[in-house]
Amino acid sequence: MEGTSPDRISVGSAPKKSSSSSRGRQRKFSSSTCKDFLREFVDNELLTSSLEDWFSGHSEDCGFRKPAFDVPFDLTELQNFDYALEGVTFQQLVRMPNALHASASEVFEATAYLALEDFLHACIKGLWETFWGPDEAMPFSVACVHSTSSKFYPAEKAISSGKLDGVCATAVLRKNSKHTQGRWDHIVVLALLRPDIGMVSAQGDQEPSPAVLGEALFFALRVLLSRSLSRSSTVLRNSDCVYLLLVDSQFGGVVKVQGDLNKLDFNLNNVYNCAADWIKNHAKITVSSVDRVWNKLGNANWGDVGTLQVLLAIFHSMIQFCGEPKYSLDELATEHSSRLQSRRSERHLDRQANGNGLFQFQQRSRSPEIVEVQEEATVNVKPQETLKLEIGSVVLMEDAYCQKGFQINDILADSDPPIYNCTPVEEPTKTYLLYVGSSPSHLEPAWEDMNSWYQVQRQTKVLTLMKQRGISSRYIPQMVASGRVAHPGPCNKPSSSGSCGHPWCSTPILVTSPVGETISNLIRNGLFGVEEALRCCHDCLSALSAAASAGIRHGDIRPENLIRVSNGSRHPYFVLTGWGHAILEDRDRPVMNLFFSSTFALQEGKLCAASDAESLIYLLYFSCGGVCPELDSVESALEWRETSWSRRVIQQKLGDVSAVLKAFADYVDSLCGTPYSMDYEIWLRRLRRTINEDHGKEIDTSS
Template identity: 60%
Template sequence: MPNAVHATMSDAVEATAYLAIEDFLHASIKGLWEAFWREALFYALRMLLARSLSRLSFFPDSSTVFVLLVDSQYGGVVKVEGDVNKLNFDVNNVYECAAEWVKNHSRISVSPIDRIWNKLGNANWGDIGALQVLFATFHCIMQYAGMPKHSVEDLAADHSSRLQTRRVERQLGDTGVNGNGLFRYQQHSVSPEIVEVQDDSVKVDSKESMISEGTILWLEDSDWKKGYQIKEVIDTGELTYYIASNVEDPGKNLFLYVGSHPSQLEPAWEDMNLWYQVQRQTKVLTIMKQKGLSSKYLPQLSASGRIIHPGHCHRPSSGGNCDHPLCGTPILVTSPVGETVAEMVRTGQFGSDEAIRCCHDCLSALSTVASAGIRHGDIRPENVICVKSGTTHPYFVLIGWGHAILEDRDRPAMNLHFSSTYALQEGKLCSASDAESLVYMLYYSCGGVFPDLDSVEGALQWRETSWSRRLIQQKLGDISTVLKAFADYVDSLCGTPYPLDYEIWLRRLRRNIHEDDHGKEIDATG
């Protein structure tokens, strides 16, 4: 587009410039219009056909689809409605048949085309791809459907692991924050584009490289500070956390969780898994403590606060944190420490006795918090530990309370293998949802096999088939009759408003727990 329009020129040159502008705009609009009608609408028809041929019935309205239109600045959504049974299909002229259906049998609506990046974030965010498309999708669909069942936090919860993988592949540093983004970038005077810099200019120590075995982390709260020495680094592939001990009590092991640097969290919703693990779990455990919810089967909040990093802190006088990777980073310390059920299954240590004890102890924990209206929302093998040290008989503790449901607006974690049916369908928990997740965990831990699940529809279909054919009950019945009976009971409650009767099942499970000393009653707190 010529800049000469705004300068002094002859009428002829000015007319030529305006003709150039007109031609440019005409070509642009024509190209966009053709691309829009040839691609977006045909794709919508393809989606409607796929739904009509599917044997699944999870779509609330099989005659309506939404197609997202988005570019580097703007975004909108197209709503296409129509009955595909009225499509006169001709295999030799597919596009003409589709075009005729679009003209005569469909209803099309187009949302406002908005500058979604300005509304939802700036272009200097480190992740230029999937993250912004996520926000664009959320924003555009919300224009038609209203606020969704899942918040942006839920949608972005799995983003951290994908982003970390791309960082490793591209050998990018973890810090080098420019104020609003996550990576260093070069901004030229002519263009605000983000460009990749040479690797040797991004040699920044990451949080992980600064915390290893033997490291002492100092934690500050309002009026005190404590030191914790790292004894072991645990990397699950999804998250990293630590076994540590207080420098004043080195004999007692504790779980220590380190969150994200505050400047990295909000701008790009970076490390949402860490946010749930540290900040959100700190909130939940604090509320439990305030409400007096205590049980040996629940984790105990030992300490929480922020890291005091070594060296001089260049924290600005106006507040906030300096650019040190650990400055102001939140920490959560809990007890007790144990081996996860996932690890026990991997090493062949989870048998029938462990399954019955695990079921009892987890139900006891759920019973305790249910009295205050709290639900877990993320029961899986990684969130249950077996405590063996310092006790006569091993017992299980339900950890990982970052996704706990405290009020109606909270949403549980979504897990295709372990989430309850109601959670996958509605994005909420019913009274039996945690128990249903517990049954799936026991089924898996006792040798049950999950198919390859890559969609909510597939996960729901597997659940329907497994319950109707009693595959889960049969597998648990091979371990214990009481576990089979418990699975039958949970099946009868799934999706209903009826509360779970914890006490009757705690008594039945307690009678089936084998202890070395039969003269002693096992602990029944909670």
Template identity: 65%
Template structure:
């Protein structure tokens, strides 16, 4: 084996406490009780030094989790959703990572000390290449990287360059590798300066548990020990962390495979009983920690090169990205900013391959290329038939399609094709009842192996929005200012479906394609602004109706996360008075790990800075939308940093309030209120502003307006 067998028994532990300077001193406390707690916390940290003790305390818990898991169910959630990794993958397309020291392969290598030494050097080089590439791509190419990589020595839990440790005969004592914040005063590292730790252990893939390839209890126990120790050190540190210090990542790797362990939790809830250190730590892990564990996937190929584009290395890189952000703050170039370049790169590739004449239908599902060849060649005739079939798959005005939902089918006819500049969707009506118009969204075909960036947006528009609207319906969240879920399911294609009996899809281009149908239908605010139909009355009513929608979902802890002119519609058909509906719920925030859409013009300041929403974030986005819709001008924004600078300058100079004040004093006051709440934990008082806005809405009865559908 590449790593000595004895290494798996070393674990992490020391016979003496590390230097008191291995962590920063805690912040000063004013009270005696808090000072005593701080001292207990420090002593607890100094005594928390043996990973085997913690693993032993958690062993029964690990076994009970495994026993209580249903077949094929994971004991822990994964740290990253596949859609997040796909987006990150697009952002990394133009970024070069280069590991110069190859990882020795367990199959072809011997068990000599030289091989084990090379493995530690390779892990250090891999982490260095990772953090350097990410820093230069997302934060700065000009500023020096403020991080370094070193290996951890098990006898004192300090950090040394692997090359120096090996030269001094300490190879057998190395137990992990870390990315650390540079600190010249502490050349052997401080634990609150540790961004991320990687534990090199033998054959973690072979010891993985279950079909989902979760790490073994012994390896997971060591990872949790390191995570708890990092959290304890950060709680005692004077450093500031972004967005907070309650999340850490630990990597577990061998010579081929690796995975990510993410631990979240408030260590202030830990009982700092210095006489029962490991029991208290284990109880905190069981009761207060949120643990996410990725499957074990391949990182290095047989030649020792990292497969940077595969999911094993990708999830490690994404964890490292989050670790850098904790110390360096939001990147100058967000993942979304860089990932959107995928479309232009894809178009460039098509031009290179002389595919620029390739046409595609409105939703990007079915591509074909028209060819001019002799019909005498049989093979080309067959190809032409396939092209004609795909031509028939285009959805145009008048097209009919059927939706399969549970045990029934319903037909729809396309009445209008809409393209908002990003995605295509449709206005349709029931085949049986053409009097009611509906929004119809068609997703990406599930068989696409490499979905384009647009198809990721389709996933949010169709599958994710279906999930959100279903949850809202289940929770009884009903309002005329919210979209209603009419139907969702899969397209039923014409002809015989040869779908396998065990699930999956047949070869027909439409088989399995998801579809979402919602109501009501209306004109977007973006369209109203372009046609000059968004005036002061519309602005006040729009603000009221959107706030009402936000108030309804806020009662269930849901936030929108993507308010912009394209996601608000004005409903006029068949109603007495026009009203606005907040649509586009694909990026809604349902739980803490969800992330809002990043829009340089309309995202809230907190979303751009923290990657999360505060209680006033949706209201702040609503203010930006009203500012723009009422004639406000945005500068050319090409980075998160520029967007934040514009927000700071506009609020401080009261440009936004002044613009809205030209429309209504109530809107101006509302903007001031939102400005006072931005970034704070205080909740929005929806009712008071709904009452104030309602008093300013002109409710003259102009008679019932009836517009013929279609």
């Protein structure tokens, strides 16, 4: 892409003499000389040619794989900036496309410029609200720069007017009420979209090619010269330093050019050699490494080094035009330790109780020290006798009003603790699911069977709350009864909430409806096909939508918690069970599952709006024959998720089942980790239409 961009607007409107104040930079050359120089300085390829020997010499002077230029930001500075941005949400509305033949695709260029403009706007908006505050109006805009007219257009206007071929760069501009169309001296930072930036990373190099660097230096010098002609003392004061961004569809880097223009020889007969001489001898050029900014799906990796370099360059450029921010970088970065401590407190990381620094739910027997324990000092804790029911037996349950009997028909093998299929003694035609909790004990709660507690007591609370809030859905289990076991023999417990000492006394029971077959069992028997996948997705989303309307999230979606209900019907449906780990308020924490938990849950210990939907995607992926990885840690689980999403493994597998499932996976991926809510209704409509019209392709479970 040619970089011929005469700065007619800036040149024509510049004053003949700069009104530099005491704060401005003193200029030793005349404005007319600078204008004439700019009119001649129009071809980036001629400048690159003049710098060819210099580039070659730079490279030869450096060792193997060592950068030829210093970097603009060291790792400590980037880390400090990363701490300051902790918790800041940046939004990119348009994905950066990834075309195999990007340079030959007009569609790619159009979409790429839209995405780049959107990305830059998200950057400046996020940085402005973080450091200068959301109350002040943002004084920046984003536009494309046209090479032949030197005019600035929004990307949409350039595309609609057929002027995309002439676009040479995208600029962040300082707004000016007198010059709403934009001028070159209003450029805060300039981004060059070139399709070959990523080749640097692929070839193992550390910095862009001489051709790309030469073009960047050309635009940098034009921006500095245009600033030197400005009437604004603020702009004039910053006519010695400019940042440029080099990006393609996935990678990006930063070039910083700094130097005194008073040392530039304004020889109009040889502008390119003069410019090259200034760059070689009087300018300080720093070039960052080329790193990934967008993942392979086109979403910005906001926390990665590549994106941090771009953000930091934009941040310094904003300071040039707006002065020091209201909230300094160092102030925000120092809050990192307090935020870290707050998260440690939230997750109960207590070093005094668990000196090895691990989570408390890990092995409690480990100690920060090795100590000798006398044999007589050991505590012998007898495990409580667990209530186990046999097929054919009858269990009596008592609540505040009466006693009810339930006969055990079957034991579900998928559950631990077990779940029973039962029939009410008084209504033998009906079947329910019966959950048995852990027996109360005099031990500390940490010794209780927490799985049983979540399965019975907590799930009872959640289902009761749903009923109180008016949530009614056939895809959510209905609570039939809840109470405690009425054991045989006399009971002399001191109170209604106490225990008489019998091992079964006051053991809690929960009875729910309907009864069905778990997805795990369907998969084992080869009964989970295309129609089941579509129906499962629809019904599970319906349940999640109903719960979300009352501010409840499930937090534990897995094959054992989804059952298919037949009841002899022609159209079976799925019910989402296992609501014991549901998230009712901010302090609640979801269960951790290496295979089915969302990325946000594994990273932050919390759920975002799309976390349950992401878990549903993993369930469908594995249920439809997706390759099951070997996961033994949170790190390996996160790595598998990153690799699978970036390589589109999950979308491709679900695409073999149905196009709507593939589209739904892409939608969920775009929301993961963001605060934006799920649009359940649109996907429920699409799934219903697909179920009624087309059941997709057969699922290949051989893989």
